[in-house]
Amino acid sequence: MAEDPPRNFRSAYYEKVGFRGVEEKKSLEILLKENPLDVEKLSTFSQRFPLPSMYRIHVWKVLLGILPPHSDSHTLVGGYRREQYQDVLEALTVMRFIQRATPQTQVYLRMFQLESQLLPRCSETTPPDSKDEDFLSIARSMEEIVEDPVDCYWLIKCFVNQFSNKFGDSIPHLPKSLEHYLSVEDPRLLNHLRTTGALAMLPYSLWFRRCFAGCLPESSLQRVWDKVISGSCKILVFVAVEILLSCKIMMMKTNRPEGVVNFLYNMPQENTDAIVSKAIDLWHKYCGTPMHPV
Template sequence: MADDPQRNFRSAYYEKVGFRGVEEKKSLEILLKDNPLGILPPHSDSHALVGSYRKEQYQDILQALEVMRYISSSTPSTHVYLRMFQLESQTLPRCSEASLPDEENEDFLSISRAMEEIVDDPVDCYWLIKCFVNQFHTKFGDSVPHLPKSLEHYLSQEEPRLLNHLKNSGALHQLPYSLWFRRCFAGCLPECSLQRVWDKVISGSCKILVFVALEILLSYKIVLMGINRPEGVVKFLCNIPQENTDAIVTKAIDLWHKYSGTLIHAI
């Protein structure tokens, strides 16, 4: 599978921390000059030292959580990342409440599971999850609630018949917006397609999420037009076939470029 030549945060990250052999395009080098996730220090000479500090910090947080009995050797790694993130962000719940993750925590866990498919090393994985989630909330937290309306707008431009069907069946307001927009398609798209979407998000556009959702609707419009109950629509969209997702993302990027000059695209 050919990656999008303009965005690939994994290759940039591994190249800059010293793992050679992963291709890094010139256009990507230009994109990442500002270090969009804030993971790497500006001077390459300090990467090894900072890496060792972050590993020590990771181990310190891990040990603290073990001492406080929030985690154990049997705790799933994604839940370990969640507790580490909560401890660092001062949102760690009481132990008696820690077994009941809320919806926001489920978003974090979904992103964590997807990131584990991309990154092997647990220290690197945690730092990428942490920085990705923080950046997304900081940059796009105010925009995310408006993305469903943007999706409706673009769907009216591309396929008004499908939009009307979704409205008339009551499915439009029950589409899996949390899966698409708050979890950035983690748990919906396989890693090979998901990383291309996340590259765009990291580079500064949460609107790519709208166009991926739009292209999913367009790609399966015949199926969706044949479903008249909203729960059937949601069930299908939460479990879309995985073999065609790379083509969907490619077409979504084309739509993103198509509408890139319009005012509503500014989110």
């Protein structure tokens, strides 16, 4: 107990001088030194705090099961992942599904289709359907976050699979959750959106099926994905709520739902960090804050 006041003093001091994440970073480094890694504690940490950029990709890979909890196996497993990537890539090249000029995100899609046993015949190749477009949108954003193509593919694949398997049944209900929380935060805005018909036209697919890929810049998006990867799809609802609240003045001035929707599809990018920060605060307010992992 005697150590608590100094620790709290340090935390307050670091926050005051602009080093809010110093204590959190130390806590994460302690977690990452454990062997085996405690995936539950890493998940709890990611739910409560933003991941430092230097550790984000590594933590994502552990939480998504790309790397096992036993740290001494990471090099070996990483080698297997790279070999599998190359094998699938070569198979698609031999089958002439991809060539040197094929965009990288299209390559990732074909790899995903082959491994999921969804690859069409060459003669039956059709334009991407809505699920393919969701995948491609997530892939384009992940490509901006992750430099290594092997890591990038595995993160896209496991992110998409985890999201579908874990939250697939919840996604259709997220628009109703959005209405509920918006009715609490700003009933007047909700009523305006309903009255003008804009509520039914909101870009739910972009927000909820693509997890804001293509909507938020990657610097803001990865903070949202920290929460999704560590186990919460509800964060998507609160990001949507805060986007609507941040655009309230513009939306209240128009009775044309098309104007609202066009604005949301092409929303300004300069204040998205503030929107995401407010969304995370709102998420903690309504959904609670996990206990400190260490």
